[in-house]
Each structure stands twice: as C-alpha cells, then as structure tokens.
Amino acid sequence: MLAQAGITPDAVLAASIDETPLRSETPRLHAERLAAAKARAVADRWEREPALILAADTVVALGRRILPKAESDDDVRACMKMLSGRSHQVITAVALLTPAGALRRRTVLTRVTFCRFDAAAIDAYVQSREGAGKAGGYAIQGRAETFVRHLNGSWSNVVGLPLTETIALLRGNGYPC
Numbered sequence: 001m002l003a004q005a006g007i008t009p010d011a012v013l014a015a016s017i018d019e020t021p022l023r024s025e026t027p028r029l030h031a032e033r034l035a036a037a038k039a040r041a042v043a044d045r046w047e048r049e050p051a052l053i054l055a056a057d058t059v060v061a062l063g064r065r066i067l068p069k070a071e072s073d074d075d076v077r078a079c080m081k082m083l084s085g086r087s088h089q090v091i092t093a094v095a096l097l098t099p100a101g102a103l104r105r106r107t108v109l110t111r112v113t114f115c116r117f118d119a120a121a122i123d124a125y126v127q128s129r130e131g132a133g134k135a136g137g138y139a140i141q142g143r144a145e146t147f148v149r150h151l152n153g154s155w156s157n158v159v160g161l162p163l164t165e166t167i168a169l170l171r172g173n174g175y176p177c
Helices: 027-045 073-083 119-128 143-147 155-159 163-172
Strands: 053-062 087-097 103-114 148-152
Touching: 027 053, 027 087, 027 103, 053 073, 053 163, 073 119, 087 155, 087 163, 103 155, 103 163, 119 143, 143 148
Parallel strands: none
Antiparallel strands: 053 087, 087 103, 103 148
C-alpha cells in the first residue's frame, strides 16, 4: 500500500508479538497497543542507523467484540456469519517510532455495513481462500467487496493501512513524501 503513495521502505520486518486481546480491552485500545508493540519490537531488532519505524494493526469489531484474524476456513465462516447483514467497525492504529524514540500515532475508524448473504455465498467466499489470515475473515479488496452495502470512512483503512493519515504522520515527522 505504501507503494501506491510512492514510498519504498528500506526494509519490511515482521514483528512477532502476542496479539491476544487483554481482558476488558476495547477494540481501539487493542489496535493501538499492538501497533505500538510492533514498532517497538522492530526497533529492538533494528541494527542500522536510526530510522523512522512504521507499524500498524487492524482490528475488525462488532461493538466491543474483536473478531479474530481468521486462521482456518471455520474462522472465516464464523466471521462471515456474524457480519452478514450487519454493520461493523474496522479500526487501524498506525504507530511511528522516531529515531529519537518518540511514538507518534494515528487511529482510523471506518464503519462497514454488509448486505445479508446466505450460506452458499459464505461457502463460496470461504472456498476463495481470500479471508484466510485476514482480520475479521475478509479482504475488502477482493470478492468481499461485493458484500459491502455501505462504507463510511477510509477504504484503504479497511484494506489495512489508512494512506491519508499514514502519509500525514510521515510528513509531520520529516519523511519527504
């Protein structure tokens, strides 16, 4: 997604952290905590010159319930059943760790409403394998877009990185984009 904005990172590193929600943690706070933890985890492993470290985490929520990152067909099926005919929130927290160690954040919320769909539509979506590994069990940039009746907010946020806010965060911290 950064490439769409003309940005090529120096490196892309996975941050291996525990993503289990804390007891009573709201979806927004969960996304913010994970984005910050990812940035710090990468910073701890970064061995080159000081750099801006960008991290993000996206959460799909039904009210206060955080839907899982779908790890199996059953997870995708369960998520799609819950989302059918309902509105949900997609929350992405973006964290930028500066070379001086300051943490800057932006959090974006998008409300998505899915049309009602039947078991055959869910089965077809599960078989597409697009929802595997995705928060809430779907990828809006694929077949799941056909389920969207209404979207209020940032489409790129639902994909996983709110570009407008990310670019503003980078520019505001000296990155020439």
